[in-house]
Amino acid sequence: MLTIKSSIYLSIKKVLNNLSFPVKDFSIIPPKIPEFGDLSSNIALLLAKDLNKSPMDIGQIIIKELNNYPNDYIVDISLTKPGFINFKIDNQFFQNQLLEILEKNDNYGKGIIGEGKKANVEFVSANPTGPLTVGHGRNAIIGDTISNILEWQGFDVVREYYFNDAGRQMRILAKSVEARYFELLGQNLQLPEDGYQGDYIIDIAQSLLNEKGSELKPGSKWFQSKSEEIIFHDIKESLLKLGINFDEFVNEKTFYDNGDIDQLISDLKEKDLIYEKENAVWFKTSSFGDAKDRVYIKSSGEPTYRVPDTAYHRYKIKRGYDLIIDVFGADHADAYPDVINALNALGHKTNHIKVLIYQFVTLLRSGKKIKMSTRKGDFVTLDKLVSEVGVDIVRYFFIMRSVNSHLDFDLDLATEYSDKNPVYYLQYAHARLCNILARGNNLEYDITTGFNLKLLKHENEILLLKYMSIFPEYAENAYLNLEPQIITNFLQEFSARFHKFYNNCRVITDDVELTKARIALVRASKIVLKNGFRILGISAPERM
RNA sequence: GCCCUCGUAGUUCAAUGGAUAGAACAAGUGCCUCCUAAGCAUUAGAUGCAGGUUCGAUUCCUGCCGAGGGCACCA
Structure with a gap:
């Protein structure tokens, strides 16, 4: 089909040349109505204005000329109503x-x-603060399927997971586990403000208790490290169940340790794109059309997510990929342009970075929306969904709708759907x-x-x-x-x-x-x- | 208030600017002595509203209305 399409394309171009017609960006696609033929071109319609003739007249002229270039597989060329030129292809083809x-x-x-080219697809990238939810599921399936699509075109694909195990959320997680740990030891529960309330926190506390006994002191680093270990292990298991395997895990911490972040800050300073105000460091996003500048480094000295994210993307660029894809939820739609702008300002080419924004999943049960929050422990895990409906259905449901359209996932329907x-x-x-x-x-x-x-x-x-x-x-x-x-x-x-x-x-x-x-x-x-x-x-x- | 995505059949969704807007589910009616009826055939049913660009708009632009998500020294 491809070959025949391109041969028609070339023939039409030749004809346009012969007739001294302007060469337009015309299309050759299958017509909506099969009776018209197998392929159809709009070239005559496009030329109508330039030539000041009716599309039907132009079509006839083109067809007459096209007949000088016979193609073994084209059995008929016809002209229909507004001015489409239709090609019927021999069944033999x-x-x-x-x-x-x-x-x-x-x-x-x-x-x-993609032959001979390398691609990097970053997806999931959930911080290890809890099990993957249905929300992460759409990200995971889109990312993995996009990777497959790239591999199908010959790309050598690296599936990459980016995470941060040193931020505020992780500290709160550790505090939450700590509270549960001492609760198991008979003390009154004192969950931190904004603490994680899910039952999985109790499970983690229990396994700490099994492993370390009652010896842990408040503030022990074990609360965080053990939590991270257990949660990350579970996340990888959940993904594996869906047939998803990551090649690389990149820790945000890397870019603090290796000096990339300091380098980034000083490079931006050199470009005069950051400045200090009110004890904080600001990035001039306003110079890229944003309404106001954004904080880059908080007055506490802690950088905001934009800084490591930019350093991370710089690192991805340095690794020499021909194509870099980020799979983000709609909540990130506003954030990534800052990263791209910063990279451009630093002289990096970013044409090969594609940011895929997908819309959120609405979970329905008994016809009602389920509102989810990891923090409150109020969510449906990906594992649960997979065990309820199976891998094939989960994978298919998450991509059967266009990426930028909202997805309704009806649990009742999915579970009893079978036939x-x-x-x-x-x-x-x-x-x-x-x-x-x-x-x-x-x-x-x-x-x-x-x-x-x-x-x-x-x-x-x-x-x-x-x-x-x-x-x-x-x-x-x-x-x-x-x-x-x-x-x-x-x-x-x-x-x-x-x-x-x-x-x-x-x-x-x-x-x-x-x-x-x-x-x-x-x-x-x-x-x-x-x-x-x-x-x-x-x-x-x-x-x- | 500003920004992003989406408004298509009763419902969930299709349609690289093209011709007669397609499916599935739900509703109605047929088809298993015949390779699997988880199937096939068939009947009804839709482009949010108002402008604009174009030979031609579901698609592009503007405004309005509606849904979801962003507009933090959270990620």
Whole structure:
């Protein structure tokens, strides 16, 4: 499909040249109405104004000229209403694509955009103050799926987790554990103001008690270090359950220890971008269009998050990635421009940094919103969600909506969903197809050789063939837009076409030739589905 | 008050500026002596409001209304 598209593109360009028409940025896309053809261009519409002619007239001139450049696979060029030029592609083209799919197998649909390039995807990055919640879940799944999408284009991807185990929140966490610890020893509970109230704090206190007995003194560093250890361990376990593995964990503390932060401050000072006022250090965000300047270093001497974040991004740039992606929740939308601005001011190129802002998840139970707060211990953990509905559903639900649209996650629906679930629709197609292949293997002849693709001409066969040949374009679009939903949309439509094919074209029949051809189509369908599932990180069950 | 994202069918969501706005769930009606009915077929049903740009707007711009999230010496 790609090749035929580009050959049409080149032909049109040549024609425009021949006719001395201006070359516009025209499109070649499948028309919404299939009857019009397989591909369609808007070039005549775009030229109408420049040439002061009606698009239909221009279209006719272009088509006449296009006919001088015949293409083996284009069987018809037509002109419709407002001025679209439509191309019908020979079924043979799509039949031949099937050979390519079988040949490439696990690699079918991969792109080469990222070949030889390195990418860094930072996601989750939750500080170890408590278990991962459903909110973190969307971040985790988006980040991991984006990573898969990049790998599918050939990128060498580093999945990175950035955290801070030295801030105020961690101190409060330690104090909370300490309070619970002494409560377990029979003292009155004195949770700190703003303390963490979740039950997991009691569990941590209990394991400290088991390990250290009652010897710990108030203010012991064990309260924090043990909490961090336990929570981080749990976080990694939760992610692992979802099939997510990080390559790097970067601690904010690094940049204090290695001098990067001091360096950053002095570099910004040199650029005259920071100044002191009222005992604090301020960053001139107003010079980048912000309403007011922001505090960089508090009067207490503690830097605000902008400082280490900027140092961290500088570090990422230094590591020489071709692409750097940050996955942030909507609450960070206002913060990251400061980081980018600072980097630009310091002379760093930031075009290769893409910040992905996703909108929040609203959890619904019994039709009502659940308001969550880690601090109050009032949340649904990711673990709980996974154990309730399973990995495949969690992964799929979090990316089935566009990244920048709010996501409603209905717990009742997800738990009792089982047979109405959109994930099962896809997986069922795969299971069905595996069953056909299993039956095929029991036939007394070899189903994998000597098939005649020309026999695949039923409407539902052609529709399926056409869609599989477009898979690489969808994978590429998912990369270009950094939008996993493009893959889920593709798989939904692909599965629908497969189910229709299944209902209208019986595969295994007494007609050996037709059986062989259709088995080839089913094998190719399996490849497309499986590869799509691989990008999404969901399983491809052989039976259901 | 200012900034960001989103307003599409009863509900949850699609639609690289294009042609007749697509699905799923919910509602109605059909289809298993036939490779898995977790399926297929079929009937109804929608672009928040008002302007603007364009040959052409769900998409871009302005205003209003509504939802979520930001506007801290929190991250």
